[in-house]
Amino acid sequence: MLAAVYRGDSVVAVERIAVPEIGPGELLLRVEACGVCHTDLKKVEYNLLPPPRVFGHETAGTVVAVGAGVQRFRVGDRVISFHHIPCSHCFYCERGLYAQCKVYKRVGVTAGFEPAGGGFAQYVRVMDWIVERGVERIPDGVSFEVASFVEPVNTCLKAVEQLAPAAGDVIVVMGQGPIGLIFTMLLAQRGVKVIATDTMLRRLELSKLCGAEIALDPLVSDVAKAAAVLTDGRGADAVILATAVPGLVEQAVDCSRPGAKILLFAQTSSKERIELSGASICVGERILFGSYSASVDVQKQSAELVFSGKLPLDRLISHRMPLARIHDAFQLATKPTAESLKIVVNPHG
Structure with a gap:
């Protein structure tokens, strides 16, 4: 089969590798x-x-082989698969911090080599503990492309649950790429007044269609002033950083009120650094926190949100590319153009 293999030194090569073999309790998916x-x-x-x-790891596919002992799935089922599932009984699981669970940190989906998700390949092996609790059927009428949003929607929904916004709150969502737009959709559903920010006009236009109250380019508009206008001068009740552009945390402090929550969502590299006035957090009594990866607690809910069509996710897909163009897909996602948004890889395309 074809697979996009990471070879180190930032190199990914499309190669022919063996289709993974499955064992008892496992599934083989055609991606x-x-x-x-x-x-x-x-x-x-x-x-x-x-x-x-x-x-x-945002994988949707068809079951093409079923391991011994699997009862819930059969060949031909259309499914999505998460790649992490927690043990549910360790110190961190008992506190709902599933991403810190040792079992959760073990990736349970692979196309070969060290498990790493494997979705940029034509077939993946789903391991037994993922099959037990981390696979959801795709209903008839829902495309594989839309279904592939279940995992990212889950991660955003988990973060929103942690943020616990109230109806009428004013929340700034910085960055209106696919993740930022999902945040905008979820918050708007809860009656939150969203101030969406981005430097790309098309994304700002989409944010309005996804429920944003105001959409601003921070390079030409005063986001802090806009937040103040909506809150009788206080500032935003919360800020979500859905992009990792340097300097945004400082901007989040500037446009938020005392006691506000600031959620870091896109800051996933250990090489990223943040510098803040300690007083802006301490004296301002702000809460600065992170949310990472998916939650099994909202797995069914996130799948239902995607499958029901309650979120206009199809609007987010701008490009569909075959595996042979994985470099173009990565380049476009890393350096988006005015027209690019969510890039979906179709390995058999």
Whole structure:
């Protein structure tokens, strides 16, 4: 089969490798769609993990082989697969911090080599503990491309649950790429007044269609002033950083009120640095926190949000590319154009 293999030194090569073999309790999926996520792009760009690996974790596909003992799935089922599932009984799981669980940190989907998601390949092996709790059926009428959003929607929904906004809150969502737009959709559904910021006009236009109250280019508009106008001068009740552009945390402090929550969502590389006035957090009583990866607690809910069509996710897909063009897909996701948004890889395209 064909796979995009990370070989180190920021190099990914499309190669022919063996189709993975499955064991008892496992599934083999034919990958029909896999979204390009910036978490994987950072792993390639910054060489965060040793090679060789096949990345890609926003995976939707068809079951083509079923291991001994699997009862819930059969050949021909259309499914999405998460790549992490927690143990549910360790110190961190008992506190809902699933991404810190040792079992959760073990990737359970692979196209070969060290498990790393494997969605940028034509077939993936889904391991037994993922099959048990981390696979959801795709209903008839839902495309594989839309279904591939279940994992990223889950990560955003988890973060929103942590943020716990109230209806009527004013929240700034910095960055209106695919993740920022999903945040805008989820918050608007809860009656939040969203101030969306981005430097690309098309993304600002989309943010309005996704429920944003105001959409601003921070290079030409005063975001802090806009937040103040909506809050009787206080500032935003919360800020979500859905992009990792340097300097945004400082801007988040400037446009938020005392006691506000500032959520870091896109700051996933250990090489990223933040410099703040301690008083802006301490004296201002702001809460600065992070949210990372998916939550099993909202797995069913995130799948239902995607499959029901309650979120206009199809609007986010700008490009569909075959595996042979994985470099173009990565380049476009890393350096988006005015027209690019969500890039979906179709390995059999």
